[in-house]
Amino acid sequence: MSEGRAWKSRPRVVLSVSDRLALGGALICSKALWVCNPPPASGLSRPASSPPFQGLGAAAHEDSALSRRRSRDFKMRHTAPITGDQVKKFHEDGFLVLEGVFSPEECDTMMDAMKDIVAQMDVPLHCRTEFTTQEEEQLQAQGSADYFLTSGDKIRFFFEKGVFDKNGGFLVPKERSLNKVGHALHAYEPVFKQVTHSQNIQTVARSLGMAEPVVVQSMYIFKQPGFGGEVTPHQDATFLHTEQLGRVTGFWIALEDATEDNGCLWFIPGSHTSGITRRMVRTPAGSQPGTTFVGSEQRYEDGLFVAAPVRRGGLVLIHGEVVHKSELNTSDRSRHSYSFHVMDAQDTKWSTENWLQPTPELPFPALYV
Numbered sequence: 001m002s003e004g005r006a007w008k009s010r011p012r013v014v015l016s017v018s019d020r021l022a023l024g025g026a027l028i029c030s031k032a033l034w035v036c037n038p039p040p041a042s043g044l045s046r047p048a049s050s051p052p053f054q055g056l057g058a059a060a061h062e063d064s065a066l067s068r069r070r071s072r073d074f075k076m077r078h079t080a081p082i083t084g085d086q087v088k089k090f091h092e093d094g095f096l097v098l099e100g101v102f103s104p105e106e107c108d109t110m111m112d113a114m115k116d117i118v119a120q121m122d123v124p125l126h127c128r129t130e131f132t133t134q135e136e137e138q139l140q141a142q143g144s145a146d147y148f149l150t151s152g153d154k155i156r157f158f159f160e161k162g163v164f165d166k167n168g169g170f171l172v173p174k175e176r177s178l179n180k181v182g183h184a185l186h187a188y189e190p191v192f193k194q195v196t197h198s199q200n201i202q203t204v205a206r207s208l209g210m211a212e213p214v215v216v217q218s219m220y221i222f223k224q225p226g227f228g229g230e231v232t233p234h235q236d237a238t239f240l241h242t243e244q245l246g247r248v249t250g251f252w253i254a255l256e257d258a259t260e261d262n263g264c265l266w267f268i269p270g271s272h273t274s275g276i277t278r279r280m281v282r283t284p285a286g287s288q289p290g291t292t293f294v295g296s297e298q299r300y301e302d303g304l305f306v307a308a309p310v311r312r313g314g315l316v317l318i319h320g321e322v323v324h325k326s327e328l329n330t331s332d333r334s335r336h337s338y339s340f341h342v343m344d345a346q347d348t349k350w351s352t353e354n355w356l357q358p359t360p361e362l363p364f365p366a367l368y369v
Contacts, residue, residue: 052154052188052361076194077103081203090208094272094322095265097308101200101315107255110338113191114220118175121157145290149282149355151183152217153362158182160229178222179229186218186340187362196340197369201251204317205367208249211346214364216240216248217356218340223263228329233300235271237320239280240341241351246272247344250318254310255336263329265316266305272322281353291355298323342367 079101090096147156163170163177170177185192195201196215205213217240222228240248258264278295300323310316318324320341329335343350343364350358358364 052184076106076198076200078199078203082207087207090317090319093267093269094319095267095269095308095324096317097310098204098315098317099311100313101204102195102253102313104313106195107253107312109191110195110253111255111336113189114181114336115175117155117181117189118178121174149290152356153184153187153359155181155184155188160224160227162227176224178224180219180221182219183217183356184362185220185338186215187365192218192220192338195253195338196251197367200315202368204251204315205249205342208317210249210342210344210367212344213342213367214345215367216341216343216350216358216364218338221335221337221339223326223329223335223337225262225329225332225334228263228335230328231326233268233298233305233323233325235276235321235323236318236341237276238278239355240320240343241276241279241354242320242343243349243351244347245275246319246321247348248320248341249344250316250320250339250341252316252318252337252339254312254314254316255338256334257312258310258314258335258337259331260307260309260327262331262333262335263326264307264309264335265318266307266325266327268300268304268323269306271304272319274321276321279351279353280355281351282355 082096082098086096086098148158158179158181159177160179163172165171186196187193196218236248236250237245242248252265256262276295277298278293280291280293283290283292305325308316345364350364
């Protein structure tokens with residue numbers, strides 16, 4: 001790693017409410033995101049014995065059995081490995097679009113698995129309240145951060161803003177209310193676990209030269225039609241920092257066609273070669289807010305970005321330092337995707353200041369199995 005790409009320590013900046021609700025990148029990057037936080041009496045973390053699925057109704061165990069049966073019936077096809085020219089293109093641009101990695105049937109299986117999870121989602125009333133005063137909004141933001149910061153070894157639900165009325169009732173069907181589900185689908189949901197560790201994914205990782213890849217997080221992103229939130233320009237390494245840099249890669253699977261109309265990804269080619277200018281780090285235990293930014297946020301001209309549309313079943317590889325974004329989905333079509341981040345653990349140190357940390361219940365699992 002050249003010295004020019006090393007992280008330079010910058011002054012610490014405490015997040016404002018708007019920043020905390022509009023964080024870019026691998027944390028909370030949708031401007032519209034609203035997170036269901038636990039009631040104050042519940043504390044900030046679950047006991048080791050509590051289940052990873054949180055917010056599901058009583059039928060969750062039956063639903064999980066259905067998912068296991070679906071996983072057993074899920075026969076994945078193998079696609080050809082990526083070429084040397086494609087690997088070179090990834091290293092040059094910082095991203096790569098691979099069409100046809102997964103079949104329409106495999107995409108259907110993933111979407112059906114998420115439908116089962118959402119169907120059993122039991123949203124407590126305290127998660128449905130929209131606050132109106134500044135003080136209440138700040139309390140909501142702090143509680144939401146706690147809920148998010150302890151979600152790395154769980155499956156939790158994150159909502160779009162504006163989907164609840166003043167009494168906590170849904171203004172839209174509940175399946176339309178979600179921004180995303182995360183962050184341990186790869187560990188606890190059989191279908192997504194199988195996809196994450198599939199031969200296709202392992203082949204791609206080996207082609208990129210990953211020696212000891214581990215899975216650090218996973219998300220199902222809905223990008224709802226008409227109001228699916230904008231994802232502001234960001235670098236994943238701002239939130240998932242490693243020493244040395246360049247060790248984290250995003251695997252982004254399009255479960256539906258991703259177009260410029262419904263919010264496909266946009267990238268600045270080659271931007272992964274300039275390092276990062278800020279990090280998001282945890283603050284001392286018990287302090288509020290739970291995270292802060294160190295460094296300065298960059299501004300990027302729109303003309304630097306190029307669109308990366310991809311058809312259903314395609315895979316987009318995302319270098320941890322490439323600048324990318326997606327626009328608000330103003331179309332009448334959703335843009336579902338399943339994504340996860342992988343770190344090559346060989347000669348790599350995961351920052352203890354990252355929001356996401358391995359736990360005794362869920363150490364980062366090896367990708368190669």
